[in-house]
Amino acid sequence: MQTPVYLDYHATTPVDRRVLAAMSPFFTTQFGNPASRHHFGWQAEAAVAHARGQVAKLIGAVADEIIFTSGATESNNLAIKGVMRRRPGAHLVTVATEHHAVLDPCKSLARAGHEVTFLPVGGDGRLDLERLRAALKPQTALISVMAANNETGVLQDLPAIGRLARERGIPLHSDAAQAAGKIPIDASAWAADLISLSGHKMYAPKGIGALYIRRGSVPGLMAEIEGGGQERGLRSGTLNVPGIVALGEAAALAMQEMAAESVRLAGLRDRLKNQLLAALPGIHVNGSLKHRLPHNLNVCFEEMDGEVLMMELGDLAISAGSACTAGTGGPSYVLLAMGVPKEWAQSALRFGLGRFTTAEEVDFAASRVIAAVRALRPAPAPPSPA
Numbered sequence: 520m521q522t523p524v525y526l527d528y529h530a531t532t533p534v535d536r537r538v539l540a541a542m543s544p545f546f547t548t549q550f551g552n553p554a555s556r557h558h559f560g561w562q563a564e565a566a567v568a569h570a571r572g573q574v575a576k577l578i579g580a581v582a583d584e585i586i587f588t589s590g591a592t593e594s595n596n597l598a599i600k601g602v603m604r605r606r607p608g609a610h611l612v613t614v615a616t617e618h619h620a621v622l623d624p625c626k627s628l629a630r631a632g633h634e635v636t637f638l639p640v641g642g643d644g645r646l647d648l649e650r651l652r653a654a655l656k657p658q659t660a661l662i663s664v665m666a667a668n669n670e671t672g673v674l675q676d677l678p679a680i681g682r683l684a685r686e687r688g689i690p691l692h693s694d695a696a697q698a699a700g701k702i703p704i705d706a707s708a709w710a711a712d713l714i715s716l717s718g719h720k721m722y723a724p725k726g727i728g729a730l731y732i733r734r735g736s737v738p739g740l741m742a743e744i745e746g747g748g749q750e751r752g753l754r755s756g757t758l759n760v761p762g763i764v765a766l767g768e769a770a771a772l773a774m775q776e777m778a779a780e781s782v783r784l785a786g787l788r789d790r791l792k793n794q795l796l797a798a799l800p801g802i803h804v805n806g807s808l809k810h811r812l813p814h815n816l817n818v819c820f821e822e823m824d825g826e827v828l829m830m831e832l833g834d835l836a837i838s839a840g841s842a843c844t845a846g847t848g849g850p851s852y853v854l855l856a857m858g859v860p861k862e863w864a865q866s867a868l869r870f871g872l873g874r875f876t877t878a879e880e881v882d883f884a885a886s887r888v889i890a891a892v893r894a895l896r897p898a899p900a901p902p903s904p905a
């Protein structure tokens with residue numbers, strides 16, 4: 520076993536070697552631009568078409584419903600701003616625990632005169648459907664709810680949210696960067712109109728992603744990036760062919776391996792959780808355990824300084840709960856929105872297991888965390904004389 524042990528698969532994943540093998544000819548011998556009308560262009564165009572089908576299949580869509588982008592951040596911006604900017608002043612509903620790649624475009628739309636509702640979540644991290652229903656207005660133009668949270672792994676009830684959105688005739692967007700390739704996604708069952716995916720969260724490289732756009736659902740979606748008119752004019756720029764081939768291959772591998780992989784990772788995650796809970800008093804699991812990605816564990820500790828704890832855990836590559844606030848420190852806004860007390864939230868640790876995680880690594884991580892917490896906690900008071 521090598522250290523540091525990587526348990527931060529929510530931040531990014533390594534490229535699967537099979538994905539690397541599939542993409543690598545498109546850097547060298549098959550380097551064509553898919554827009555070129557000759558052998559090299561046609562070769563690249565065919566590879567892109569094949570990958571588009573593979574990505575579509577992962578989420579129960581058809582190929583022409585997939586647009587390739589640079590990642591989930593761009594997909595979220597295209598989906599949210601692309602719908603809202605053609606409806607000046609219209610209302611947008613999202614959730615307080617979304618990734619910044621959703622929250623920030625929503626905030627910028629609010630500054631541009633849109634009304635934006637950031638819905639709270641319950642203590643388990645889930646959105647209450649009745650709260651969502653009550654927030655909808657005649658002028659609501661979009662609902663954006665993530666499929667799986669990047670800090671807690673908590674899953675939202677997309678089929679139910681989709682049914683409500685459909686009932687009201689409101690388009691639904693879902694940031695599925697953490698869910699794609701990990702849990703089954705069926706765009707039709709979710710009744711989602713827009714779904715964002717990210718390559719580097721599912722064993723493809725950084726800098727490639729996709730946006731699913733249900734056929735006919737959001738006519739007139741406004742492009743963010745204009746130019747050569749690629750991707751039906753919705754995302755100009757020469758296609759990232761190696762990245763696209765990689766995303767396709769990663770999607771195909773996920774289709775094949777998801778069922779077995781999620782059982783294996785849920786087993787390892789529970790092994791980690793059980794070891795920590797058995798050894799350490801004053802530890803809390805954040806977020807629903809039932810409605811959760813199989814490979815996520817997020818815990819916090821009573822009476823523990825999060826920064827000091829992280830410093831003790833140098834041989835583990837894990838994130839503090841606040842990692843996604845990019846070095847700003849302070850407790851995670853996701854945990855605070857769930858009502859986790861500030862003093863506990865600042866000690867949160869996020870474990871993200873993945874395809875290459877072993878039982879040995881999990882046991883090592885558990886023993887390191889247990890030792891660190893014990894060493895840092897104030898010694899228990901001696902028993903008082905009877």
Ligand SMILES: *Cc1c(COP(=O)(O)O)cnc(C)c1O
Pocket residue numbers: 529530589590591592593618620665667668669694695696697716717718719720726727728
């Ligand atoms: C990682 C992540 C993003 C950003 O994806 P990029 O491809 O890095 O732009 C957006 N949303 C969620 C939930 C994520 O986990």
